[in-house]
Amino acid sequence: MTSLSLRREEARRARRARGHVTGPGPGRWAVLAALVVLAVVMLLPFAIVTLNALKSPAEYSSNGPLSLPRGFYLDGLVEFWNRVDFGRKLLNSFVISASVAVLAVVLSVLNAYALGVGRVRGRLWILVVFLMANTLPQEALAYPLYYLSKATGLYDTRLAVIIIFTVVQSAFGTYLLSAVLGEFPREIIEAAAMDGAGRWRVLWRIVVPISRPTLSVMMIFFFIWTWNEFFLPLIFLISNDNQTVPVSLGVLQGDKMMDATLSSASALLGIVPAVAFFLIFQRTLTRGVTVGAVK
Incomplete structure (x- = not known):
């Protein structure tokens, strides 16, 4: 083994001896998965609001609130902006x-x-x-x-x-x-x-x-x-x-x-x-x- 490989192996053994984890364990993956699920649950209402804000009333009536918009319908944003100043x-x-x-x-x-x-x-x-x-x-x-x-x-x-x-x-x-x-x-x-x-x-x-x-x-x-x-x-x-x-x-x-x-x-x-x-x-x-x- 080269000197560089020996140093890496010694460093790896030293980390294991001190109790360090070289990679993410099951507990960390579980926490990460729980955080991802929580983020999705929190962002889902904002995503639905954004999708419906870009739909026309006819498209909303025909396809429902969970469908993807066919285009960017900005008349609703403009109408609300002008209506309430x-x-x-x-x-x-x-x-x-x-x-x-x-x-x-x-x-x-x-x-x-x-x-x-x-x-x-x-x-x-x-x-x-x-x-x-x-x-x-x-x-x-x-x-x-x-x-x-x-x-x-x-x-x-x-x-x-x-x-x-x-x-x-x-x-x-x-x-x-x-x-x-x-x-x-x-x-x-x-x-x-x-x-x-x-x-x-x-x-x-x-x-x-x-x-x-x-x-x-x-x-x-x-x-x-x-x-x-x-x-x-x-x-x-x-x-x-x-x-x-x-x-x-x-x-x-x-x-x-x-x-x-x-x-x-x-x-x-x-x-x-x-x-x-x-x-x-x-x-x-x-x-x-x-x-x-x-x-």
């Missing part, structure tokens, strides 16, 4: 979701910094209040928020929805970040204080940069959660110019009108922006989940 709905959803994501993260950082690092009095009871706020259903908030927005003149404005969801999302963000910042290394903060750094400088120059992976994950989830909200925007945004994408999807449903291909086209247009946003920030999300907030 979908471009404006996209802009409204983006402005509201982006504003809520940024403001909720900032508010969560300020609250969690006081609770987790500052250790204010009554910290436990304050966290209980935030936890209870996360458990309240939106139906319980609709009545008081409606009259409050009416009294302040914010009803049927995007600002009202931004304020409401900023508070709602920051309640969860505060509860999560308080636990994270509660384990923040005190030595780093004490060293910064000895160097003359104040509380604000410690927050923005030390705590926020170290916690950036967690903050990035929170911002992505806040954006997607706000984008998919339907109940409260349906109540607070009654003007066509202020409505969001999920609300615009509801205009196609009624007792006397049900167009399957048009509904599929609307669902496809509503899904694509959120999926695109997720794919763009997928690496940030993965890095935030795996790295964690504090090392």
Whole structure:
């Protein structure tokens, strides 16, 4: 045997001696097969919606929802886009979701910094209040928020929805970040204080940069959660110019009108922006989940 073959054989024996598996075993293949099946089950509804969005109503009626389209019928997408002014709905959803994501993260950082690092009095009871706020259903908030927005003149404005969801999302963000910042290394903060750094400088120059992976994950989830909200925007945004994408999807449903291909086209247009946003920030999300907030 040549020297190269000897080295390969020795390396192979060393891996076996340490208990390494040279190839995928039955357990790994079973896990891989289960993940493939799960992925197919999750992607199947999206595939059916895409197929039906590209069919004509006559083709849908004759061949059913599971048949492949004979061509690319784009009239349903164009009709829905023009009927609900979908471009404006996209802009409204983006402005509201982006504003809520940024403001909720900032508010969560300020609250969690006081609770987790500052250790204010009554910290436990304050966290209980935030936890209870996360458990309240939106139906319980609709009545008081409606009259409050009416009294302040914010009803049927995007600002009202931004304020409401900023508070709602920051309640969860505060509860999560308080636990994270509660384990923040005190030595780093004490060293910064000895160097003359104040509380604000410690927050923005030390705590926020170290916690950036967690903050990035929170911002992505806040954006997607706000984008998919339907109940409260349906109540607070009654003007066509202020409505969001999920609300615009509801205009196609009624007792006397049900167009399957048009509904599929609307669902496809509503899904694509959120999926695109997720794919763009997928690496940030993965890095935030795996790295964690504090090392």
